[in-house]
Amino acid sequence: MTTTIDKEIATSFATLSVTQIRAALLARKELALLDVREEAPFAEAHPLFAANLPLGRIELETHARIPRRDTLIVVYDDGEGLALPAAQRLLQLGYSAVHLLEGGLQGWRDAGGEIFRDVNAPSKAFGELVESQRHTPSLSAPEVKALLDAKADVVVLDARRFEEYNTMSIPGGISVPGAELVLRVRALAPRPETRVIVNCAGRTRSIIGSQSLINAGIPNPVSALRNGTIGWTLAGQQLEHGKTQRFSDHVHAETGSEQHIQAVASARQVADRAKVGRADLAASARWQQETGRTTYCLDVRTPEEYIAGHLPGFSSAPGGQLVQETDHVAPVRGGRIVLADDDGVRANMSASWLAQMGWEVHVLDGLQKADFSEAGLPRQALPPAPPFESVAAAQLAEWLKDNDPNSAGTVLLDFTSSANYVKQHIPGARFTLRSQLASALQQTPSAQRYVLTCGSSLLAGYAAGDLKQLTERPVFVLAGGTAAWIAAGLPLESGETALASPRIDRYRRPYEGTDNPVAAMQAYLDWEYGLVAQLAADGTHGFFVI
Numbered sequence: 001m002t003t004t005i006d007k008e009i010a011t012s013f014a015t016l017s018v019t020q021i022r023a024a025l026l027a028r029k030e031l032a033l034l035d036v037r038e039e040a041p042f043a044e045a046h047p048l049f050a051a052n053l054p055l056g057r058i059e060l061e062t063h064a065r066i067p068r069r070d071t072l073i074v075v076y077d078d079g080e081g082l083a084l085p086a087a088q089r090l091l092q093l094g095y096s097a098v099h100l101l102e103g104g105l106q107g108w109r110d111a112g113g114e115i116f117r118d119v120n121a122p123s124k125a126f127g128e129l130v131e132s133q134r135h136t137p138s139l140s141a142p143e144v145k146a147l148l149d150a151k152a153d154v155v156v157l158d159a160r161r162f163e164e165y166n167t168m169s170i171p172g173g174i175s176v177p178g179a180e181l182v183l184r185v186r187a188l189a190p191r192p193e194t195r196v197i198v199n200c201a202g203r204t205r206s207i208i209g210s211q212s213l214i215n216a217g218i219p220n221p222v223s224a225l226r227n228g229t230i231g232w233t234l235a236g237q238q239l240e241h242g243k244t245q246r247f248s249d250h251v252h253a254e255t256g257s258e259q260h261i262q263a264v265a266s267a268r269q270v271a272d273r274a275k276v277g278r279a280d281l282a283a284s285a286r287w288q289q290e291t292g293r294t295t296y297c298l299d300v301r302t303p304e305e306y307i308a309g310h311l312p313g314f315s316s317a318p319g320g321q322l323v324q325e326t327d328h329v330a331p332v333r334g335g336r337i338v339l340a341d342d343d344g345v346r347a348n349m350s351a352s353w354l355a356q357m358g359w360e361v362h363v364l365d366g367l368q369k370a371d372f373s374e375a376g377l378p379r380q381a382l383p384p385a386p387p388f389e390s391v392a393a394a395q396l397a398e399w400l401k402d403n404d405p406n407s408a409g410t411v412l413l414d415f416t417s418s419a420n421y422v423k424q425h426i427p428g429a430r431f432t433l434r435s436q437l438a439s440a441l442q443q444t445p446s447a448q449r450y451v452l453t454c455g456s457s458l459l460a461g462y463a464a465g466d467l468k469q470l471t472e473r474p475v476f477v478l479a480g481g482t483a484a485w486i487a488a489g490l491p492l493e494s495g496e497t498a499l500a501s502p503r504i505d506r507y508r509r510p511y512e513g514t515d516n517p518v519a520a521m522q523a524y525l526d527w528e529y530g531l532v533a534q535l536a537a538d539g540t541h542g543f544f545v546i
Contacts, residue, residue: 013084013087013098013099013100014099014100015099015100015101015102016099016100016101016102017102017107018101018107018108018111018113021033021047021074022113022539022540024072024334025049025334025540025542026540028358028360028542029072029334030071030332030333030335031049031332031333031334032051032066032071032072032073032331032332033049033050033101033333034050034051034073034074034076034086034331035050035051035052035053035077036053036055036058036075036076036077036082036083036086036435037052037054037055037078038433038435038504038505038506039052039054039119039504039505039506039507040503040504040505040506040507041078041080041504042119043117043119043507044117045078045105045115045116045117046105046115046116046117046121047108047113047114047115047116048114048121048122048125048534048535048538048540048541049122049327049540050076050327051065051327051328051331052119052328053065053086053331054435054505055082055085055086055089055435056415056433056434056463057459058089058093059089059093059382059383059462060382060458060462062095063093063381063382063383064315064380065331066095066294066331066332067294067295067296068291068293068294069094069095069096070095070096070097070291071097071294072097073090073095073099074099074100074101075087075090075099075100075101076100076101076104076105076107076108077105078104078105078106079104079105079106083101083104084100087099114534114537114538116534118507118509118524118527119507119509120204120324120325120326120327121327122326122541123323123324123325123326123357124203124204124528124531125532125534125535125541126356126541127203127204127208128203128204128207128528128529128531128532129531129532129535129543129545130207130208130356130545131203131211132532133545134211134214136224137214137221137222137223137224138207138210138224138226139197139223139225139226140231141226141231141232141234141235141237142235144170144223144225144232145237147197153193153194154194154195154196155188155189155195155196155197156171156172156173156174156197156199156225157173157174157181157185157188157197157198157209158173158174158175158176158198158200159176159177159181159200159206159208159209159320160175160177160178160200160201160205160320161177161318161320162175164201164512165243166242166243166244167512168229168239168240169239169240169241169243170197170199170232170239170240171239171240173199173243173245174188174245174246174250175243175244175245175246175247176188176246176247177318177319177320178208178209178212178320178323178324179300179301179318179319179320179323179349180319180320180346181198181209181212181213181320182212182213182216182218182263182267182345182346182349183260183263183267183343183345184247185213185218186218186262187250188247189218189220191220192219192220194220195220196210196213196218196221196222196223197222197223198210198213198222198223198224199224199225199228199229201229201509201511202227202228202229202230202524202528203224203226203227203228203525204528205228205320205324206228207224208320208324209224210223210224212270212349212353215273215352215546216263216266216267216270216349217266217269218266228511229511230510230511230524231525233516233518233521234522255343260343260345263343263344263345264343264344264345267344267345267346267348267352268348270349270352270546271348271349271351271352273352274351274352274353274355274546275355276351276352276355276361277362277363278362278363278365279363279364279365280364280366281311281366283362284297284311284313284338284362284364285313288313293336294332294334294335294336295335295336295337296315296329296330296332296335296336296337296338297313297315297338297340298314298315298316298317298322298329298337298338298339298340299315299316299317299339299340299341300319300339300340301319301341301342301343302318303316305342307376309372309373310340310372310374310375311340311364311367311371312374315378316377317329319339319341319346319347319349319350322350322354323357326354326357326359330359335359335360336359336362337354337360337361337362338361338363338364339351339354339362339364340363340364342367342369342372347363348363351363352546356543356545356546357543358541358542382458385461385462386464386465388461388464388465388475388476388477389474389476389477390476390477390478390479391477391479392479392484393479393480393487393488393490394488396410396412396476396478396485397485397490399449399451400412400426400427403428409447409448410447410448410449410450411430411444411445411447411449411450411451412426412428412429412450412451412452412453412478413429413430413432413437413440413450413451413453413460413500414429414430414431414432414453414454414482415433415434415453415459415460415463416431416454416455416459416482417505417506418499419506420455422494422495422496422503423494424482424486424492424493424494425493425494425497426453426482426490426492426493427491427492427493427497428498429453429498430498430499430500431501431503432463432500432501433504433505434459434462434463434466436501436502437463437467437470439501441467441471441500444500447473449473449475449476450467450471450473450474450475450476451478452464452467452477453477453481453482453485455481455483456480456481457478457479457480457481457484458481460477460478461477464476464477509524510523510524511524
């Protein structure tokens, strides 16, 4: 229900209409269209280029994802009352061009705006467009199994993150995350007769990975595994679990070798065909200081390589996942992207896809080993949390021990992700979404005090300020978070033991895990098949296919 106060707050933020937003997208002006709901409702319905930034995580993520403070930002929800507090929070963080979407998501619907489902919709729709225009070769799950059973000359390369591959994989598959394919394939399949099969869990990374190899002109026959591990499962075939074969376990092309030289030349040719820009370190430095333009500086190598040494000011964004999750990494549509590697292959191949997806993208040339001078993960610059009082794990344990079964003296609220909560949490802790804190309080017993935690208590520190506005009871934050509780050797429990908020912070993808319903997997594939038609109906994408 909208209150008078809400209406007064709303008048302090200008609104933008669907027509204005579409015009900005078509003109490739910088725009961050932010859906501030949790990920699960976001995945149910959103505009094509909306980026998910939940209200409860704004302080943790916004500065890294939207680096320029005068970026045009448009915030919306679907009537849950989240957009106004999100806009206020962004204003407090220093963003000066914050707007509300006129009518919210319903306004988008009413204006005839196309509604997309799932996560990473731009990349998935682009993958379907690539297959429809390039007719990327594919083989069905039974066809691939027959080749494997016959011990044919084939190699199966899994283009997902290693963690996804480790969870479930095609028998005999090797983990080669997408950006590594062109760099590594000549070593993994040195005989031109060897058939290369690329898989992911569904369709996108199989298509993009296979087409990357074809675009790069490798001599081998290349096929995507049609519908990935979902297709394998729907065909009644068994996946492997816990496999650890990585591309790095096999012979690889050394820098300067014939295989590496071929990979560099082919990747550069593909980037040139896609009209990828070229830049040097000096240009990158100028762009990072530019006040009127957003520049994302990204290192597309593996996380391990990034930690060992990277360019100052560059963030880790392994290339295959960057192409898959561009909306998350770079939510400012119309911004500039600069990519770096140390091999001349991965950045060019990743950039070739981003350029086709309508981004202004440049690859850094002329880099030397000494340029990768920073090691480890950069320290995250976060806004200060409101003042709060801390409590040590030992003291919290004493307080919890004194709780009466009927009326809790101490109520412990856990703001970690629901997946982490289910895996392990402090006994008696209640899973809570910061964005639903007020309703969560109504489901908790009366308390003498509240204690807040999460993995490190970072998010809990921000939530403490919210809670102080909702209660007159003392509010504490667990020093060091649940990690400190674990380090102290104190007991833990697991499962959905106490949910003060629903588990909507993460959308359960139908292509992850090992226990997905068949109907959900088939529905996901059916949705992907329809994305090309949705792109045409939307009309703002600016994609092209080389």
